[in-house]
Amino acid sequence: MLIIDCPWCGARPEVEFAYGGEAHIARPSDPSALSDQEWADFLYNRTNPKGLHAERWRHLHGCGRYFNAVRDTVSDFFVVTYKAGEPRPDAGTEGGDR
Amino acid sequence: MTNRFRTPSGGRIDRRARVSFRFDGQTYDGFRGDTLASALIANGVHLVGRSFKYHRPRGFISAGSDEPNALVDVARDRARTAPNLRATQVELYEGLNATSQNRWPSLGFDAGAMNDLFSPFLPAGFYYKTFMWPAGAWKRFYEPKIRAMAGLGVAPTLPDPDRYTQNHAFCDVLVVGAGPAGLAAALAASESGAKVVLCDEQAELGGSLLAETTATIEGQPAAEWLSQTLATLTARDNVTLLPRTTAFGYFPHNLIALAERVTEHLASPDPNQPRERLWKVRAREVVIAAGALERPLVFPDNDRPGVMLADAGRTYLNRYGARVGERVVIFTAGDCGYRTALDLKAGGVAVVAVADLRAEVTGDLPARALAAGIDVRPATVVTGTSGRLRISAAHLAKVKDGAVGPSEKIACDALLMSGGLTPSVHLFSQSRGKLVWDEAAGAYLPGTSAERERSAGACRGVYGLAAVLEDGYAKGEAAASDARTHAAPGRAAAPASVAKGRAFNAAGDHASADGFIGATPHARNPAFVKAFVDWQNDVTVKDIKLATREGFRSIEHVKRYTTTGMATDQGKTSNMNALGIVSEAIGEAVPKIGLTTFRPPFTPTTFGIFAGEARGDLFDPVRKTAIHDWAAEHGATFEDVSLWKRAHYFPKAGEDMHAAVARECRAVRSSVGMFDASTLGKIEIVGPDAAEFMNRMYTNAWLKLAPGRLRYGVMLREDGFVMDDGVVGRMAEDRFHVTTTTGGAPRVLAHMEDYLQTEWPDLDVWLTSTTEQWAVIAVQGPKARAVLEPLVEGIDLSREAFPHMSVREGRICGVPTRLFSVSFTGELGFEVNVPATYGRAVWEAIFAAGEPFGITPYGTETMHVLRAEKGYIIVGQETDGTATPDDVGLGWAVGKAKKDFVGKRSLERAAFFRPDRKQLVGLLTKDPRTVLEEGAQVVADPKALVPVPMLGHVTSSYMSATLERSIALAVVKGGRARIGQTLVVPMPGRMIEVDVVEPVFYDPKGERLDG
Incomplete structure (x- = not known):
């Protein structure tokens, strides 16, 4: 079981968190202006990388906040966590923290 | 039968404490400190099981957790029956009752043994080849028959009466394994004050030291050093010692699962003690000191009872005072066998011959064996064994230039084999560390780590007492130092620390890394030979070679096709030899073939320990409404809706569900009924942007909804499908009282939080779950107003003042209320929201006020019938996650003029039209x-x-x-x-x-x- 570093509360066990899918996919400000293909991309298509992945987590059984994290999908370890709204940090060109 | 094979003295058993036990109905004697295996061996019993597939007679192979054969069923009573226990790990207690498995009618005569004669028809993969036809016969015929014939122990059918607990523990350094390396590591780590946990799967801490009779450490006998070291560790407040505790799983970020057997070894367990305890240890640093396992040799008929691992023979003698036989032949590929030969001879056992696979036998141990007068035969193999239920002779033959000569039968009652040592890399591999093939050690050793751990001693190929102690000490020091210099698991990496180290003065016989992997040569017709690789799953050399001939080259495929290494022992004794055989068959070096993955658990683990206290009433939380007890007192039956207990219907004497529901329905339609709707999810949405937020989350238009009005809201997912629905009241310009479905409340709140926090953080809105704060009493039927009117203060209930789909605040029975004029029945109706603590009192007052009208409490079944009569949908019943609002007739609730809301764009998809x-x-x-x-x-x-x-x-x-x-x-x-x-x-x-x-x-x- 991973330990996840909530940017608000600190290190907590994985069971307190809920996964929220890929991060940095902003909802279009005017969905009606999008073609079907563009809307489908927003709804369904994700990068699914092997390696570093920016993703959303929610400290569900804690502060309740959504935040973002970069996790290495190969090692499963987190590289960095950061508050929602902040840009993806440059950190994490190497594998995850153990 | 009274311990004929027991030595007159020695060993760690307590000879003053005689223990009586039963095996297969027969009573035997042993001593406290015995395992079931050592006590049976002392009584001359080696036949303890039948094999899985061929039902061949089987005896003990090892003295530890790697035992593949000696699986027994230990029963205290019919509910407390544990199958598939390794007799080598079962501690003896007075009255222990064990039985053998997989035999009928008896161990000596087993009808299933005819499978052995049919073995030419049961090759590798026979499941896949034989049972293909006729269609359907697998389920009806073959599978039940095979399941009855094969298989191991039988699980008890009664509920488990014992208690299991779970502990969370945190430490600086966890040391796994309390042999010399682990003890030294624990000593070093705890020296600095670090919090240390030391666990070992055995009853006694000490590992290989428990079987040392001649070795010395710091000038003392090993046993003496062991007891002093344990005393030192016990005296340290920062050390926790956990014997009988198996580290069975290594999970991310140094979470290690330990299974502690608390009362299994006691004749009369204290009922206040749990049977087992699961430790979830989060360790900053881990030292793995798991030792090494001796490898068997793969030769024809190597599964005869009496054929055992050499070091097991030594352990039984030195630790338990039990001789594995009177005339012993040893077959060895390295020096391990000689250590056993010398100890056995000193212990009064006739060592008839040592067959050494090596052409040249040199070194100290073989020289001492020769000097002791033991018949040492270099370049010699065992090509077969005689005997049925016990070995009676070993067939020895010379190997010259790769050719095996004629064999000579040598009478014996035990044959001890040693193929060298396999470092126990199980936990390291579970931690996802990379294993590296080490040519010199002839073994896979820990390479790059994935977790904050280090291996010490034999599990990383370090042999020899002094070297192991020094390695353990250095690793313990380093672990404690690393634990100090990094903050917490999951945080920043630590600088590599330098250990000062400590020199140990130790002397003892130790095994070299010499060994053999694969099948030893013989000149017999392979078609008629059974040389076992995996004892527990009955996999022979022939099976593995067949698999390679049929085109399987990856060890992962060979493993699954032949099932080698897939039994409950997870191939502890078999994996390396299987690799060797595949390597020889396909002409590739061992490291090229790869290695199968090690997975938890290290040894079989009970379901009880995983369940812990989460069973029965504690399996899941139970949610009850404020009115629950009233309903129970009035005879309601309950149904589970998510975690809630909801009143299903209220049967009167003699009524079945159908009659009760019909009566309840008629009451609501003709007069008045009352219903506990408290389980509905409730969310209070407050803030200057509350209406804008509602407008974006729901399909409906909210901006113009006047305070004091209700609206039925439909919520979509972004993909346009109906997610939830509920009635929403606008309490004020900036305040909404939202209701959700009973099961959907957490999901809806999370959905709202997601959008509010991540898409529209600019909106000034707060969301608060109020599900538990309100009790909700639905009063429905033509007489509903007449019932409520006398109880309500400050609200005019007339239709003109309080139209359908309105909300008013006032008091009922003196209690503040949000009174909804709403109907889920199609009748005139109200929903009375009151603070939950007043729920029952108000319910009782309404019930009393309704009595003149025959007010009838009704349950969820009647609610369902009434709403279905009106065609009102239930989300999750009429919808299944693929229904649009229009599909279920809710097109009217979609605000067509709204520019955007969650799911709106998806509703334009062509498929929806x-x-x-x-x-x-x-x-x-x-x-x-x-x-x-x-x-x-x-x-x-x-x-x-x-x-x-x-x-x-x-x-x-x-x-x-x-x-x-x-x-x-x-x-x-x-x-x-x-x-x-x-x-x-x-x-x-x-x-x-x-x-x-x-x-x-x-x-x-x-x-x-x-x-």
């Missing part, structure tokens, strides 16, 4: 007494060619007391266009004709809503 979408309709059976089954399929023409095209399915179906006939809701392809048609619901043995109708069966104009 197809005429054959499944749409909500009503179904009326031609026979009004027939009630359809929910979930039943709807078709147009049952005589159509198979597969008959399915049009949809029945979503809700009830007998309506009001309409005096059955009614049903269904989703049917192009359903609205089919209104007026007759369709068919095919059921086993009959075809039910149904008329497709509008989904509103009762009062379609809604005239009764006003009472």
